[in-house]
Amino acid sequence: MHKSIILGTGPAGLTAAVYLARANMEPLVIEGPEPGGQLTLTTEVENFPGFPDGIMGPELMDNMKKQAERFGASFKRGWVTDVNVDHRPFRLSVDGLGELETQTLIVSTGASAKLLEIPGEKENIGKGVSTCATCDGFFFRGKKVVIIGGGDSAMEEANFLTKFASEVQIVHRRHELRASKIMQDRAKANEKITWALNKTPVEMVSDGMKISGLKVKDNDSGEEELLETDGIFVAIGHNPNTEFLKGKLNMDEKGYILVDPGTTDTNVPGVFACGDVQDQKYRQAITAAGTGCMAAMDTERFLEGEASIDWSETLNK
Structure with a gap:
């Protein structure tokens, strides 16, 4: 049983991992087929604060991962094929890892730019x-x-x-x-x-x-x-990586996960979404990282709120 599982290792997922790990929640991060997200396809990043001379995209993602690992986050490679969020604990079916259980779930699977699929692209x-x-x-x-x-x-x-x-x-x-x-x-x-x-x-x-x-x-x-x-x-659009979540979380017509304004809360309590998977407007590394921080804090507060509930008293009513 995990306190929190994070899906995706772009700026959003890795920032969430750093925050949750520092809160001693030992998050498990599931890396998909493209660890690091879209930034691994970028040569030099010059607009991420703190790097006056710029930094290579893969290096930035690797640094974020090392930072999360330093505080206790663990990483496993796998492909999520199914998610059951009908009740808690949530259950995830992951190729290569089997079935996992978690009290909370952070979805930061990002969005993939549509490509033309022509030679030389x-x-x-x-x-x-x-x-x-x-x-x-x-x-x-x-x-x-x-x-x-x-x-x-x-x-x-x-x-x-x-x-x-x-x-x-x-x-x-x-x-x-x-x-x-x-x-x-x-x-x-x-x-x-x-x-x-x-x-x-x-x-x-x-x-x-x-x-x-x-x-x-x-x-x-x-x-x-x-x-x-x-x-x-x-510039022919993006596809959010949410195919495995259709019918399980509320989404817009394009497949972007809907969250309550000002939060990362989805329609399922305990499931949070951050990064490009819920943002089709900005799609920047820094905005994704910001929502990753929000998702971690929303997760922590959610679990803290549950810990403060006297369930025996509630069930006896």
Whole structure:
């Protein structure tokens, strides 16, 4: 029986582990197939407080894990296939670990950026291919970049990138954009933004060290052309990693876990959610870490509240 189990080892889960471990709650952290979360795909992190010269994403995550371990958190690798939160203790089925029981559960499984799944994409993430303009836009100061997408997020990130890049070209596979009119108008009014509509990306081209171009196909003529660029930003949305929790916790239509405003409380008492799994707006390492702290404190207070209840008296009423 565990006092608390944490699912996920991104900034949210690891921060929760640090706080719970320091409170002598000996949390168990379940590492999924991508320990460290999205930051392990980032080369250099320059916007996390406390590192004036920046820090490599994998190193930052490794430091957080070591900090949690120092205070007594334990880590095990496994893949959660099922969760029973109908009653406590909660039961988790984990490949490689069997069945686990816990008094409380923190879900920090994050969200995964949707990718195009085209040649040259995955192998060049961190080498000119990015899924986060806020994280990596600074590295393209004075450079020419391409952003792929047609929704509000793509328009917002395109405008953001013009603060750094000399030119931002928006590539979208349709003639019409999915973005709201106000976001479209804002992008179209930006002199640094150019357009490549009705074109489907087919390959990301690099010299082995960095991106040099995006090969696209015209959907009408079928002709292919190479758009020369120094960087490619994929902005086609995110998928929260909550498939295993469907029907068990309240979620929105996209699968993000719903929490009570100002807390990490889900609709199931004793289950808390933090990080990108419940945040589709900010999606930053520092905001995820902040909600990880909240989840740990919410967990501790939940268990302390139970400890103060005289259950014998309550049951006799």
